[in-house]
Amino acid sequence: MSELSSRGRRLVESPPLAAYVAAHFEQLEDAWDPQDNPTGYIGLCIAENKLLAGEFLAALESTLPAPAETLAYDAVVGNLEFRRALADFMGRHLVQGPVDAEQLIVLGGAGSVLEQLFYVIADPRETVLVPTPSYAGFWADLETRDELHLQTVDARSETGFALDLEALEAARLAAPTPVRALLLTSPDNPLGRVHPRETLEQVAAWADAHEIHLVFDEVYALSVFGPRAFTSGAQLSGGLGPRHHVVWGFSKDFGASGLRCGVLLSHNAQVRRAVGELAYWSGCSGHTQYMLARFLSDAARADAYVTRMRESLGGAHATVSAALHDEGIDFRPGEAGFFVVCDLRAHLSEASWEGERRLWARLLAEARVNLTPGEACRIAEPGFFRLCYASMPAAAVREGVARLGRALGSKPSGG
Numbered sequence: 001m002s003e004l005s006s007r008g009r010r011l012v013e014s015p016p017l018a019a020y021v022a023a024h025f026e027q028l029e030d031a032w033d034p035q036d037n038p039t040g041y042i043g044l045c046i047a048e049n050k051l052l053a054g055e056f057l058a059a060l061e062s063t064l065p066a067p068a069e070t071l072a073y074d075a076v077v078g079n080l081e082f083r084r085a086l087a088d089f090m091g092r093h094l095v096q097g098p099v100d101a102e103q104l105i106v107l108g109g110a111g112s113v114l115e116q117l118f119y120v121i122a123d124p125r126e127t128v129l130v131p132t133p134s135y136a137g138f139w140a141d142l143e144t145r146d147e148l149h150l151q152t153v154d155a156r157s158e159t160g161f162a163l164d165l166e167a168l169e170a171a172r173l174a175a176p177t178p179v180r181a182l183l184l185t186s187p188d189n190p191l192g193r194v195h196p197r198e199t200l201e202q203v204a205a206w207a208d209a210h211e212i213h214l215v216f217d218e219v220y221a222l223s224v225f226g227p228r229a230f231t232s233g234a235q236l237s238g239g240l241g242p243r244h245h246v247v248w249g250f251s252k253d254f255g256a257s258g259l260r261c262g263v264l265l266s267h268n269a270q271v272r273r274a275v276g277e278l279a280y281w282s283g284c285s286g287h288t289q290y291m292l293a294r295f296l297s298d299a300a301r302a303d304a305y306v307t308r309m310r311e312s313l314g315g316a317h318a319t320v321s322a323a324l325h326d327e328g329i330d331f332r333p334g335e336a337g338f339f340v341v342c343d344l345r346a347h348l349s350e351a352s353w354e355g356e357r358r359l360w361a362r363l364l365a366e367a368r369v370n371l372t373p374g375e376a377c378r379i380a381e382p383g384f385f386r387l388c389y390a391s392m393p394a395a396a397v398r399e400g401v402a403r404l405g406r407a408l409g410s411k412p413s414g415g
Contacts, residue, residue, distance in 0.1 A: 044369060083104045109257075133374070204233070
């Protein structure tokens, strides 16, 4: 008899962690350093923003010491003082209007929020629609324990990967099980795109017409540096209805993925109550909530940080764009987030997913650079790669792009 359950065996035999992520953590001990390890590994595959890490860490340290109350049990959906500070901050920066702290739930990361939200709004094997290109982690978030079926809403490169209602309807009709929800990343990952308000209004109306939940993953809401203004799902006509929900967190906009703090905003009391019954198993640390509450309560400091963060992202995007131009690497520029999508179709040994896997492996081996393969992002055609440019210093990004240029200019082995 196996020592594991069938569920445990599935986790071992088919790990939910993507191969490019596993490779990243395996290579970190040999990371690039301009003096000590100039040929070391450069990971441009992880969506983290470390540009202002020192400043944010110093701000959090200034909130210490924490009181003894942070060691005690508290509301599993989040400390009320913290949720009030969150409501004020999110009202200014996301919703552009009042937010009720009682309509917020705080959990240990946006991934936990997504998993528990979908646990209570969808049954096993029901379908969730996901427009692609997509964040690669949704499949692990919603398939591993929620056991949901994720149906891609495929967009094509020739349309600029535009999201349209025809594609949504086609995906809904093609779904093998009842469609329970649409999960929309806004701003977009991996394209770094800010959806026009008109598009969001149309999508919301379509979801309402089919009586399905619409979950707005807005973890990059503040990381907008382009000219188009971000529109939250909570700002749309009629506000958040009973089947509209917003997910946000500190991992991306504040570069604090290690703190594990995600937020659900929902006006549906039944949904909040059901998620609250699960919250005990993925609560956010009281210590973390105390520090973040103190930070957000200083509105001038928090607002100034957001302004500087956007400016730094704009500068980092300009740096990577110039480097890619210099190397002749085709890419789609972004206006939000920490990434651009590189079009490497011309460098595939064959126009197939196997050809893309070989190119990813070659760049990792020859250039010592790790990109996110398009296959992981469920891009509908092989040859696109996501490049993340805010997790490392500008010098590392320039070095990584230069290595990519050299590797792409060489003939593939066996090609």
